[in-house]
Amino acid sequence: MRGRGVVLMANSILNVGELDGAVAALIDASRAVGHRGGYLECAQHVEEAIGQEFDTSHCSATSQADAELARAEKSYDHLSLPVMDLVEEALKHDDWCKWLKTILDPP
Numbered sequence: 001m002r003g004r005g006v007v008l009m010a011n012s013i014l015n016v017g018e019l020d021g022a023v024a025a026l027i028d029a030s031r032a033v034g035h036r037g038g039y040l041e042c043a044q045h046v047e048e049a050i051g052q053e054f055d056t057s058h059c060s061a062t063s064q065a066d067a068e069l070a071r072a073e074k075s076y077d078h079l080s081l082p083v084m085d086l087v088e089e090a091l092k093h094d095d096w097c098k099w100l101k102t103i104l105d106p107p
Contacts, residue, residue: 022076029069036061
């Protein structure tokens, strides 16, 4: 278990579907915020260069992008992974190594 235990534990945590979904939502939301910020900055430079207001209403990233990113961050920060509950329970026992092996590397 010493040689593979940490790897098995890390894989069990990193391969959880809930974590994949939360990370994907964070990536999408942060890209939208970055896209909108870059678009608005570019529009500002265009306005300064041509001396008139540039219509930014057709930007594909909405003004709700920041709120969506905040929701994604909150969801990620409060994510509960079932495998972690099992690991915590296993560590309460004297034979925790055996419990972890059963959880992370079932027969």
